[in-house]
Amino acid sequence: xxxxxxxxxxxxxxxxxxxxxxxxxxxxxxxxxxxxxxxxxxxxxxxxxxxxxxxxxxxxxxxxxxxxxxxxxxxxxxxxxxxxxxxxxxxxxxxxxxxxxxxxxxxxxxxxxxxx
Amino acid sequence: xxxxxxxxxxxxxxxxxxxxxxxxxxxxxxxxxxxxxxxxxxxxxxxxxxxxxxxxxxxxxxxxxxxxxxxxxxxxxxxxxxxxxxxxxxxxxxxxxxxxxxxxxxxxxxxxxx
Numbered sequence: 001x002x003x004x005x006x007x008x009x010x011x012x013x014x015x016x017x018x019x020x021x022x023x024x025x026x027x028x029x030x031x032x033x034x035x036x037x038x039x040x041x042x043x044x045x046x047x048x049x050x051x052x053x054x055x056x057x058x059x060x061x062x063x064x065x066x067x068x069x070x071x072x073x074x075x076x077x078x079x080x081x082x083x084x085x086x087x088x089x090x091x092x093x094x095x096x097x098x099x100x101x102x103x104x105x106x107x108x109x110x111x112x113x114x115x116x
Numbered sequence: 117x118x119x120x121x122x123x124x125x126x127x128x129x130x131x132x133x134x135x136x137x138x139x140x141x142x143x144x145x146x147x148x149x150x151x152x153x154x155x156x157x158x159x160x161x162x163x164x165x166x167x168x169x170x171x172x173x174x175x176x177x178x179x180x181x182x183x184x185x186x187x188x189x190x191x192x193x194x195x196x197x198x199x200x201x202x203x204x205x206x207x208x209x210x211x212x213x214x215x216x217x218x219x220x221x222x223x224x225x226x227x228x229x230x
Contacts, residue, residue, distance in 0.1 A: 004159070032216065034216075034217075034218070041223075042222060042223075043205070043220040043221060043222040043223055044160075044205070044218075044220045045220075046217060046218065046219075049216075049217065093159070093160070095160075095218075097216055103216060104162060105162075105216070105218065107152075107159040107160035107161070108159055109157075109158060109159040110159060
């Protein structure tokens with residue numbers, strides 16, 4: 001149990017377009033989900049905390065108008081990269097906090113975004 | 117804010133060798149400490165955790181002890197296997213108003229050869 005999926009697993013887009021990434025908790029409900037960014041050979045950087053039914057909380061330095069987060073249900077959060085540029089190319093990972101398992105965070109497999 | 121410093125990799129070992137990956141942290145309050153593992157092509161998985169000083173987390177032969185006096189949480193395994201090849205992350209979880217926010221170390225790539 002406690003599986004988190006992400007879709008798509010990889011995406012290539014043209015500069016200037018927008019890309020939506022979905023994060024789903026498949027067998028549990030999550031009031032809180034997190035979005036991370038991972039650069040090659042580097043650590044994960046927390047971008048924002050997504051709370052169901054309310055606005056996301058962004059970390060310092062993360063542009064909220066650039067990275068739109070929506071957490072419309074207890075099993076789905078979406079990250080939309082708007083007007084993507086090559087520097088947005090990265091590996092995006094989400095996690096979902098499961099209250100039934102001591103608030104442990106379960107991670108999705110990640111989405112590789114490449115902006116041409 | 118919190119920060120985590122991990123031993124730089126990559127680490128290459130032969131099967132059955134002893135493994136240590138050092139990790140030190142800075143944090144306010146009483147953080148929980150974790151080791152996460154990322155196997156090739158898979159998502160991050162919790163390997164072990166410790167929630168208070170002197171706790172020892174263990175799983176799959178891996179161990180780490182929460183040392184508040186040295187602010188360390190070193191990962192050890194007595195005899196590694198090829199299947200342990202992965203990226204290992206030392207992680208600190210914030211408490212208080214930032215409850216649940218994770219701060220990751222830079223990750224250590226481990227490769228185990230037969």
